[in-house]
Amino acid sequence: MVRHVREHLFRARDDGSARLVGGTCASCGRVHFPAAEVCPYCSNESCGEVELGPRGFLWLYTSVLRAPPGYRGAVPFGFGIVDLEEGLRVVTRLTESDVTKLSPGQPMRLVVDLLHTDDDGEEVSTFAFAPEAPS
Amino acid sequence: MSATVEIAGVGIHPFGRFDDESVVELGASAVRAALADAGISGGGFQAAYCGTVYSGVAAGHKVLTSLGLTGIPILNVEAGCASGAAALDLGVGAIRAGRYDCVLVFGMEKMPRGIIRSSFFEPWREEAGLAVTPAYFALRAQRLMVESGVTREILAAVSVKNHRNGVANPIAMFRKEFSIEQVLGSKMVCDPLTLFMLCSPNEGAAAVVLRRGDGSGTKVAASALRSHLPGSVLGEHTPLSGLVDDSAPPPSTLAARAAYEEAGLGPEDLDFCEVQDTDSARELNSYEELGLCSPGAAGGFFAAGHTQMSGAIPVNPSGGLLSKGEPLGASGLGQVIELHQQLRGESGSRQIAGARVGLAHTVGRGANASVVILER
Numbered sequence: 001m002v003r004h005v006r007e008h009l010f011r012a013r014d015d016g017s018a019r020l021v022g023g024t025c026a027s028c029g030r031v032h033f034p035a036a037e038v039c040p041y042c043s044n045e046s047c048g049e050v051e052l053g054p055r056g057f058l059w060l061y062t063s064v065l066r067a068p069p070g071y072r073g074a075v076p077f078g079f080g081i082v083d084l085e086e087g088l089r090v091v092t093r094l095t096e097s098d099v100t101k102l103s104p105g106q107p108m109r110l111v112v113d114l115l116h117t118d119d120d121g122e123e124v125s126t127f128a129f130a131p132e133a134p135s
Numbered sequence: 136m137s138a139t140v141e142i143a144g145v146g147i148h149p150f151g152r153f154d155d156e157s158v159v160e161l162g163a164s165a166v167r168a169a170l171a172d173a174g175i176s177g178g179g180f181q182a183a184y185c186g187t188v189y190s191g192v193a194a195g196h197k198v199l200t201s202l203g204l205t206g207i208p209i210l211n212v213e214a215g216c217a218s219g220a221a222a223l224d225l226g227v228g229a230i231r232a233g234r235y236d237c238v239l240v241f242g243m244e245k246m247p248r249g250i251i252r253s254s255f256f257e258p259w260r261e262e263a264g265l266a267v268t269p270a271y272f273a274l275r276a277q278r279l280m281v282e283s284g285v286t287r288e289i290l291a292a293v294s295v296k297n298h299r300n301g302v303a304n305p306i307a308m309f310r311k312e313f314s315i316e317q318v319l320g321s322k323m324v325c326d327p328l329t330l331f332m333l334c335s336p337n338e339g340a341a342a343v344v345l346r347r348g349d350g351s352g353t354k355v356a357a358s359a360l361r362s363h364l365p366g367s368v369l370g371e372h373t374p375l376s377g378l379v380d381d382s383a384p385p386p387s388t389l390a391a392r393a394a395y396e397e398a399g400l401g402p403e404d405l406d407f408c409e410v411q412d413t414d415s416a417r418e419l420n421s422y423e424e425l426g427l428c429s430p431g432a433a434g435g436f437f438a439a440g441h442t443q444m445s446g447a448i449p450v451n452p453s454g455g456l457l458s459k460g461e462p463l464g465a466s467g468l469g470q471v472i473e474l475h476q477q478l479r480g481e482s483g484s485r486q487i488a489g490a491r492v493g494l495a496h497t498v499g500r501g502a503n504a505s506v507v508i509l510e511r
Contacts, residue, residue: 005262030378062277063326065268071266071267079265081274086393089369
C-alpha cells in the first residue's frame with residue numbers, strides 16, 4: 001500500500017502521470033490548490049473540484065541539502081515553484097536536486113514521488129514535478 | 136485631530152545567546168532600562184503591549200510581575216517577525232485615540248536552536264519536505280537574480296555591508312567583518328544563499344516608552360501594519376499556491392504606502408532605514424517594496440553604493456539582523472531604538488550626520504509587515 005502524504009491532494013493515473021486536486025470557484029471563476037470549500041480569493045462557500053496538470057513550467061528552484069523538520073525522506077531534494085497552464089503557481093518538490101540541471105522556464109511534468117516508509121511499513125508518496133524528457 | 140505620539144525612553148538587552156538568563160529576565164532588563172530612560176522607573180504607564188512569539192503563556196505579564204508593575208492592561212502580541220512592531224502599533228493607536236497618555240511597549244525572545252519547527256506549517260507539508268524556511272528565502276533570492284540584476288556577489292556584498300556596520304554596535308551578536316569571498320565560501324544552505332547571507336535566530340529584548348507628544352521626544356510620524364493580499368505566492372505567507380498575479384503588492388509595500396501617507400512623507404524624505412534582512416536577498420526586496428528604488432532595480436541600486444553608510448540612504452546602520460541576529464519579538468523594537476538613537480545623535484561611530492527621518496521595516500510569517508517612521 002502507498003499512502004498519499006495528504007488525502008485529496010493529488011491523483012495517480014495508471015499511465016504513470018498525475019493530477020493535482022484543485023478547487024474552482026463558481027462565483028469568481030478562479031482556481032486554487034489544494035482544493036478548499038471556501039474560495040481563498042472571494043470567500044464564496046461553494047467551490048467545485050478541478051484537476052490540474054500535468055504540464056507546467058519551472059519558475060524558481062533550489063536544492064534542500066539537510067532534512068527540514070518533520071521530513072524523513074532522502075536529501076538532497078529539489079524544491080521550487082512551477083507555473084501550471086491553468087494559471088496557478090504551485091510550491092512543489094522537484095525530482096531533480098542538482099540546480100545546474102535546471103533552468104527557469106523549462107517544461108516540467110507532474111509525477112508521483114515516494115518520500116519514505118513510515119513506522120507502519122507503509123510507503124508515503126507526494127506529488128512532484130520532473131523535468132520533461134526531451135522529445 | 137489625534138494626539139502626537141513621541142518616544143519618551145528606550146531600553147535594550149543585547150542580542151545574542153544568554154544561557155544564564157530566562158526570557159522573563161531579558162524582558163525585565165530592557166523594560167527597566169526604558170522606564171529609567173523615560174524617568175518613570177516606578178511605573179506610570181497606563182497599558183503595556185508585549186511582542187513575542189516563542190515565550191509561552193502570558194509572557195508580558197510575567198515580566199511586569201517580576202517588576203511589581205501590574206494592574207494595568209497587559210496585552211501579548213504575536214505577529215511573527217513583526218511582533219514588536221505590532222505591539223508598538225497598538226500602543227501608538229491607543230495614545231492617538233486619546234485612551235492613554237503613556238504606554239510601555241516591549242518585546243523579547245529566546246529562539247529555539249537549530250532548524251526551528253514552526254506550527255505555521257501543516258503536518259503534511261512537513262512530511263512532504265515543503266516546510267523549509269530557508270528554501271523559500273532562496274527562491275526569492277533567485278527571483279531577484281532573474282528579474283532585478285542581482286548577482287551572487289551582490290548577495291554577498293549586502294552581508295559584508297551589514298556585518299561591517301555591526302562592528303560598531305555594542306548590542307550586535309556578530310561584531311566581525313567578512314570579505315565577499317568569505318561570505319560566498321561559507322557553507323551552502325540553499326542555493327544561492329550561503330550561511331553568512333542568513334541571519335541567526337537568537338535572544339534579546341527591547342522596550343520603548345511612548346507618550347502623548349510634548350515636543351521633547353522623537354516623534355512617531357507613522358506606524359503601519361499589513362498582511363498579504365490573496366494571489367501572490369512567493370511571500371512570507373508561503374506555503375500557498377497562488378494565481379500568477381505579479382501585480383498583487385506585497386505586504387511590505389502596502390505597509391509602506393500607508394506609512395508614507397500617514398507621515399506626509401515619501402521615500403525621498405528618508406535619511407536612513409532599518410529593514411528586514413533575514414537574508415541578504417530580503418534586504419534587496421525591501422529596497423523595491425519600500426520605494427527606495429524602482430521595481431527590478433535593487434541590484435543596481437545596491438551596486439551604486441546608495442545604501443552604504445557613505446551613501447544617500449544608508450540601510451541597516453545598526454548592522455541589521457545579519458549582525459545582530461533575530462529575536463522575533465524584540466527585533467522590530469530594536470530597529471525603532473536604532474532610529475531613535477540616530478535621530479538624537481547618540482549612535483557614536485556609526486552616527487549618520489544630520490539624520491532627521493528614519494524608517495524601520497519588518498516582515499515575516501503571517502504574512503505580517505510593519506513600517507514605522509520616526510522624525511525628530
